[in-house]
Amino acid sequence: MSKVTITVNGREMSGEAEGRTLLVSFLREALGLTGTHVGCDTSQCGACVVHVDGKAVKSCTMLAMEAEGAEVTTVEGMADADGSLGVIQQAFQDHHGLQCGFCTPGMVMSTAALLKDNPTPSEAEIRAYLDGNICRCTGYHNIVRAVMAASGQDVSGLGVVAAE
């Protein structure tokens, strides 16, 4: 076991890791940040997406030791400073972009990475970008709408939505 120190959501944190410990396990088990989820064992589902030094990474594809000294952002760090939901989180709630919530942390983190590079993505661009994040509940409809809304686009005509 070795000591690994990373800065998570602006706070320096340390924990013990084996050589084979994945970053996602380190976050969840050593640091107690269980918002990042594990939905598969082949780096396909995207439930574990976090940002490492500003880039979206599936944290099951990286060893904890590789993250030594890195700046990591997880879903726990996505709220505004006053604790209220950030823009992306709020859009997901407003547009019912989540049901069981298990894929949601990865969806939020992937969305943040997408909007950083492409502030007003088209529907097709969003669908293509989220190809690495699987959701079994929503049929993606309201996730795509939430991402568009988070980027300031009008989504009122996309699907018959009596609720809004």
Added chain:
Amino acid sequence: MPKDGGIGASPKRREDIRFLTGEGVYTDDIQLQGQCFAYFVRSTVAHGTIGTIDTAATEAMPGVLAVFTGEDFKDVGGNPAGWLINSRDGTPMREPKRPVLAHGKVRHVGDAYAAVIAETYAQAKDAAEQLAADSEIEDLPAIVDMAAAVANADNRVHDEIPDNLCFDWGWVEDNRAAVDEAIKNAPHVTTLELVNNRLVPNAMEPRASIGEYFPGTGDYKLTTTSQNPHLHRLLISAFVMGIPENKLTVVAPDVGGGFGSKIYHYGEEALVLAAAKKLKRPVRWTAERSESFLTDAHGRDHVTKIELACEEDGTFIAFRTETLANVGAYLSNFATATPTFLHGTLMAGPYKVPNVYVNLKTVFTNTAPVDAYRGAGRPEATYSLERVIDKMCRELELDPFEVRRKNFITPDMFPYTTPVGLVYDTGDYNATLDKAMEMADVDGFEDRRAESAARGKLRGMGLSTWIEACGIAPSNLVGVLGSRVGLYDAATVRVNATGNISVMTGAHSHGQGHETVFPQIVAEKLGIDPASVEIVHGDTSKIPFGMGSYGSRSLAVAGSAMNNAVDKIIAKGKKIAAHMLEASEDDITFEDGNFAVAGTDKSLSFGEVAFSAYVPHNYPLETLEPGLEETSFYDPGNFTYPAGAYLCEVEVCPETGKVDVVAFYCADDFGNVMNPLIVEGQVHGGVGQGIGQALCEQTTYDADGQLLSASYMDYAMPRADDVPFYQVDYSCNTPCTHNPLGVKGCGEAGAIGSPPAVINAVVDALNSGGFTHITHIDMPVTPSRVWTAMQAQ
């Protein structure tokens, strides 16, 4: 009535805050002092005899605390089937024992025959690898193909079951001769052989369990990924482990999707409890995704021949089906109900067909158990019917819309008894079809087809008019049909002394939004702020005995129980108010959150009455107990019958065979709608899963019983770019006539109605492109399958 957030409103979901901020608590998020880890040793062969398992080297490995094998559980009970089905000859189904850990034989790849408990997960996994190497498993020939399984009497999944048949069921057997005769004499018969592809539910949260044992009291606690914690407790207590029900608490915290797969009790749950008792430490297990693929109960897997007899004008005369349904290696808890009473009973569809006969044989194979997956039997019925109707329309050159209209049961015919034993209470199938056609601009389709053709694509349109039975169901009826459980649900409404409310429900929310919707109903009825109502669910030590959430039953059954418990609260409140206001109870009205004396200005708020119930100084103690808490158990009078019309448009690339779903329209009748936003989300999700079944999802076992599609790299889950935006409407409501909320259920509709709409559209597209030899194509319509079909011209 509450100003906002009552019935029919779409408040923001309150559970979203914790899910969006990483504060949700799923089973694997829970860390306990002193915990240790289980890892299961699973069969790598589909069928084999278990020889010596030498545990010595494993037990000596670092961190190993205990090793369990099937021998340790040979004297405890088996995991039972919840529904007894009799064969056509009256003999009961064959029920082989399903042990906690395989004993004697392994029967599918992934069948756990041992478990290792160690200090860390990695140590448990390493040691399990050692144990696998030290286990003698003698390979036996695998039984994978259903037809071969039935034909081959010598090769048996269970030694005591000679033909691998669980049962041979006829529904309704008395219809058989008349249906045979009708088909023989009919002017036209369309025959279709089809496969309803085997699916893996794939809730995004893998199954997980934590067992705890408290030596000081002898209590056990199981924290697990369950859709129905009381059902889990009952199965573990009464059938498998023999732990007294009152000494076992089952908690299902936040659960990341279920879709049926988390209804059932699995051996891992019993193992962690047994290990916790032995070690007196918490024992935890979380499935890896590959374990989910290998061991979660799969769905569908029917091979069906359906015949539709009709007049030359398309008027239906009779339907007849013969189906082989796979149950896998063991009977999962609902495995025998799913292909029978959730499938055969729906085989009349929304149609006034005079007669129907269903024959269904369930077959044991060396594959994972198969059970209810979103829709559960009803998607299989709908797919068979809507596909054969589409084929018949093509053969007779009839308009598929008009054929449906000609055969629909009409609103003047309710209650309507079908030839397969259900009594539909209400519906308007022409209304939903009209709405779907309007939404889809059917008249403009040929223009869209021309536009697609200009881009080199074949465009097709497919229709599906579906019905289902949900809100399961009257206990006395299902008892006659073989159910071994009751199917009521329960709610306790506790008005706290300060006037706010805790509702303990037997339903379980694993994505459905109960914590938001249920308060809307309570608040509406009591005229109070929904924010003052809290939903408590998922903990057997807190909630009344309810049967949980599956089969689109939460609102129709548990919601009705909650409604009735609130009615009891109001009734007691009237008694209290009558005393306080010095009036006759008959003169007390309750409106907008106030108890009032009719015709006067004397009134009390709900909060004042609640306070009086808990501080009963001015209170009729001689005739009325203090407190304000009521429980209701609700047993439905009938199933509910949601129905609707779905239209799908696809584009097929004639060069590659790739199918794109370019538009999808849903017009549904769910009865009264409590929360439109959540209803829409349920439809979206169901349609997404149905499109997944139609386009890409395929569970593949090879001839040796190896699961070739055991990861997300091999099993094609629908992704965001596989589906379009869906257009959803639920305005054509005919409220359910027999539950107090008039609701029908919406959770499974999308998965039931959508697959045939997609395939009908694909066949339409291919025929429009000149591939008229293609009368059917099995799901999933992968590019290679479509391309191959096109080449066969």
